Amino acid sequence: MSFLCSGQSNMEMQVLRAGNSYDEIRKSANNTIRLAGIHQAINPAPLTHFQNPVDWQVASPDTVPAWSAVCFFFARELQSVAHVPIGLIQSTWGWLEHSPVDQRRGAASSRRL
Secondary structure, three states: OEEEEEEOHHHHOEHHHOOOHHHHHHOOOEEEEEEEEOOOOOOOOOOOOOOOOOOEEEEOOOOHHHOEHHHHHHHHHHHHHHOOOEEEEEEEOOOOOOOHHHHHHHHHOOOOO
16 A cells, blocks of 8 residues: 655654654554655656655664654554554645745746636
8 A cells, every 4th residue: 555645834744753763663663664755855847757756664663753744653553453554645734934926927828817
């Protein structure tokens, strides 16, 4: 099973910042949960490929601290019931400051809107 974990601040919050993070990280090793993180990038035109390499990471105390807490805990709970390997694709973008001028420029530059 694969899942896209996409969203803003709540989805971006790392396991390291979650409650009881020390114990959660310590017991995070699971070679059947993997995450591919999509790096944030801004480009005015659609891209045909990612600007940065995308690597799959296996859940471990070395990798999990930087993962989305919501994404990891969801996978761990689902796997405890489904008993299948789970792939997570994290594409998150926390708080961004927008002004009405920015929004008008964005809409004006797109003929689809």
